Amino acid sequence: MKRFLPVAQWIAIPLLVFAWAEYSAKGWLEKQTDWYPAYGQPGTEGKQVNYIFIGSSRVGAAIDAKTFAKAMEEHLNRSCQALNFGRGFSKPVQHLLGLRNLFTMQPGASRGVTVFVEAPAGLPVYDTFADDWYFPQATHMLVSRLASEDLTMYRKHHPNWSQQATLLRLYACRPSYLMRNRNYIRRLVFRRSRQKLDVLFPARAANILEHDLDQAGGVRNDAAGVKIVREQIKVEVDSVEKKTIPPLEKTVLMEIRSLVESVGGRVVLYDIPLSDIKRAAFTGMASEADRTRFRNGLAAEGIPVLRPKFSHDDSDFPDLSHLRKSRKKEFTRHLADAYWTWNKTQAQP
């Protein structure tokens, strides 16, 4: 018995430590990182979902789901449910997979849903499946949504074996909360430490250390955050290279549309408020002829681009990227009105 004790100790103790860590991570992270949860956000369990907003942190900052739902309730005289899945470091493919999982797990609840996709400077993000599926610092946002068949699709569009091996490794870590959210946990550890220290020692000089945006949507309105985003935008604008916009049918957006239509819903694009510099960056990414071609393609496919009447200037973007919190509801209401106006012109409300 004594002989086996050290061996048992070397098996049992590491197992206990990892089990404890996994259990703690699950309890701690379940609410924080479950971005497209199977049963929606708190309080939405089993309820009909009418409107879903997807996109980047700009969507997270500019859309107030409750205000939108309330505005639509007033127009329709019935209860409405809206969800905002706009999140920093997200990619169109992640939204596609997230929506697919949501529709599969709550088939009835999403029937006839309208999915709003941001169209910065009038065009949606035109990623194809061959583009990156995740940001390296936010792998958990893809991993939690992946199914085994998605690996086949990834392999088809990313022939590079190293990329395939990376995704396979990430997928293999999926069952463990600790493993699949390790980047998130790591960033949170450093970020929380920084926040606590910032309270004790407020920034007096230029903050040059923090290079991460906030986890929850990439929105930061503190001096350091604003500085980082301003620098990022400057780099973006300086290094803007005109790219060829891919054919519309190859974009992830069209796959999202097919998916949404398969549950009887539809996709609506909308022009999201941008600061002048950011708008210039978006319009500078492709030639005007290319943009017009893509816009015409959208029109031919019957995908509307709403343009809410919302006046704004650069002072409404504290970090030049994200709409000021105090104007969030106002924009959302304008968007709801624009949608309602457009909706009335459609045969099927």
Added chain:
Amino acid sequence: MTFNSWPFVLFIFPVLGVYYLLPHRAQNRWLLLASYVFYGAWDWRFLGLIWLSTGVDYLIGQGIHQATDKGRRKRLLCISLLSNLGLFGLFKYFNFFVDSASSFLTFIGLPAPHSSLQFILPIGISFYTFQTLSYTIDIYRGTLKPCRSFPDFALFVAFFPQLVAGPIERAKRLIPQIEQQRSVTGTQVAEGAWLVLWGFFKKLVIADNLARYVDPVYSSPGEAHLLLLLLATYAFAYQIYCDFSGYTDIARGLAKMMGFELMKNFDQPFLAASPAEFWRRWHISLSTWLRDYLYIPLGGNRGGIRIMYRNLFLTMLLGGLWHGAAWNFVIWGIFHGVLLILYRHFGDSSKRAEGGLSFRRVMAVVWMFHLTCVGWWLFRINGLADIAALGHMLPRGFIFDGDCAMLLFVVTAAACMIWPIEWWSSKSDDPRGRWGWNLVGGPVLVSVMLLAIVVLTPPSVGGFIYFQF
């Protein structure tokens, strides 16, 4: 392929698995093949350089040993020195000297010829060149007999755990281990595994996270202030220590798991109380190499105080240049040379303070740490213009803000993680004899370290700093 990459994980397990099944001779051939695969995975074209160096030194080693004529022995040694240092100089310093000469000519108003020839630095060339040089020099000195088997010699040159960043092993130590039958014991595997784990912990958890705080400060000297730079330099001192000693621990651990004993390359260098002691504790394989093959042949401390100072200065200057073909490394070498001379000249008070824990020693250690930090600042800057940026930082003075607090926090956290374990395991590589290991201490420590590696490793891990040398 680097130790901290996924391909290495896929590489090492089959290598070890097959290695344990093979008899001695076949083990050596297998390791040689694995070493070439390991190196070739980075850039197979540079395998030619290793083969050339191996072939030349093997033949010259035999030639020197067989030659009875002193002149012929000397000529053969010169061929070895010229071929090794020629290749080393060409690949490592050609760009540097051409660029420097070009800048100088422009500076004095003469037209500078444009060179379109640029050499890529083959990874590990500084390490394996010094290793093979020690082989031929030792044979020339008559302190070593040449290796009989060519494959065994080739393995000595290319042994993958230490091929790209040392320790720079002496032929006297490593070749006998290659030639003799090795038996890998459970103790060796346990010791090796511990070293590998500790090395990965230092690199992935400490060094790579510190880099995230050091790099922004050094890449924006126009914005930093003095206190921030000071703290970033403390952080860099820990970063480079954990990066390099982490690599060495992994190399030693892997070698140990295959029955080899590589030399210790670090011995708690930040506890040094003088420059001389620092170099007895930091990158020991390089400092002893420089001592044995440069400082002593130059005359060492024989021939009077001026000659000794000259030798110290030249040794450290060349030691600095060995690190990298850039002026900041030259200045770093000069700085350490001057420190050694000054300590010698004014009396090495640390000698009196050595041994025991006295207030005098503590103060000497703190002072020496700050002096090495000045050196690390010179080592880390991105160019000589950054030295001038120091002048702009002075008016900004010492502001203790959130950035400083964060740097202080990460440096303190790093120190608290490293030193207890370094102290705990300083007497032996085998942690099993240490206090608490056989109760729950060992399993808990290993589990927590693994957990930290899983959670705290940054998503984009950096290469080892010394790979660039």
